[in-house]
Amino acid sequence: MKTWTTTAGTATTQASAIAQKAKNMVLNRYASPLTNFLGWFSIGLGLTQLLAPRQTCEAIGVGNHSTLMRTLGLREMSAGAGILMAEKPSYWLWSRVAGDAMDLSLLGVSLKDGGGRDPSRTAWASAAVAGIAALDLYAAVRQMGEERI
Template identity: 40%
Template sequence: MTRETTMGVRSVTDNLGIQRATRDQGPEGLARFLGWFSLGLGVTALAAGSRVARAAGVDDSRTARTVLRAAGIREIGHAAVLLVPRRAGLGPWTRVAGDVLDLVATGRAYRNRSGERRRRAGLTLAALGGITAVDLYASVRATRNRRGSPEGFAHGSVTVNRTREEVYRFWHDLENLPRFMYHLQSVITTGPRRSRWSAKAPAGRTVEWEAEIVDERPNELIRWRSVDGSRVPNSGTVRFAPAAGGNGTEVRVELEYAVPGRRVGSLVAKAFGENPQQQICDDLRRFKQVIETGELTRSDGTPDGTSIQTQAKQRPARPLATYRIA
């Protein structure tokens, strides 16, 4: 199994040559670390404000304790944002904003202090500078990861034992897609570049939309997208390239679409096993079989793929019958 990370998306290739995409967990892990770090700072500032003030070279006055108490509450707020996965992408930026406030306040304290207090304030200022650099790095990385890996994005590739011309012709006829993309019920061509799509949705529902081909290069690329106003905004790109060694064709597919109901719909879809990451692997396996053999072998237990719905319908295992030889 090989892995490659690009723009926040990690490509994983299994032992059958099917490549799928998963999110790069690096930025999320860093955000969680900063979340726990913020929680520790916040609790310390609230529980031992006087000691923190003295260590930082700040006066142990009522005003200083009030400021530290407010900073502690702010840090706990950062932790609450950073430790929630859906909000972790924005959380580091809240820490950067807090760091700027701390740098300004500590800088003023440094200018107004002398002797040992000035030295402590200087050390605190240097530490804050380092923390700000880490927070800024985490913020930029998290933002890039969110932009590079949208929620409804998946890509995959497979090598098939067919020429680019054959594979391109197969994909160019979009009505072939439901033959191996089981979440699609039908694709009907309505014009030279237009088509009407019907797909399965969670809870047995159906969604429909109009799509158009926006770019095509014979034997190289086909790109389509839903028209404006579609219930399910989506787009897809399929690229065709000679396989390594000149044997067959490498097919790379990229899909991006929004799940109906947004976050709630996404959770429901994942509960039923119907999401882009899972589907792309199953679809490419079936495509390879269809294009190479002309037919698709379906198992008795899972004729429509690997969703939880279909798995629940599998027949239970039965013991082999015992035969008596006369």
């Protein structure tokens, strides 16, 4: 039978190495904390849109457009993965900005055509997307500046 003995110093070093590996798996070392947050936000939102499209449509007050919602979810997840894995995540942040413009356009069409089930929910969803769009734009510009250094 083989026994393992470790000193406190060795155990601490090993724990630190494991923690660093875990951090590298979930955070992009080339990205700011805001950029990493937006990457994980994209993945979470995309999973929600992909796995619960009908409920997502209901939550934002639009008709049941499950196929479109799943497609938007895939777009979100790919942007999030790109942000978390790319050496230059600003390109993927710009894809989020473009996606926000698309989302605002779709929400606007829903409001204009009266195709939504609950216009007040759609208006609130539009305000939330506009807020995220501003944050995405800020993060993209800031990240580009950091990448040029």
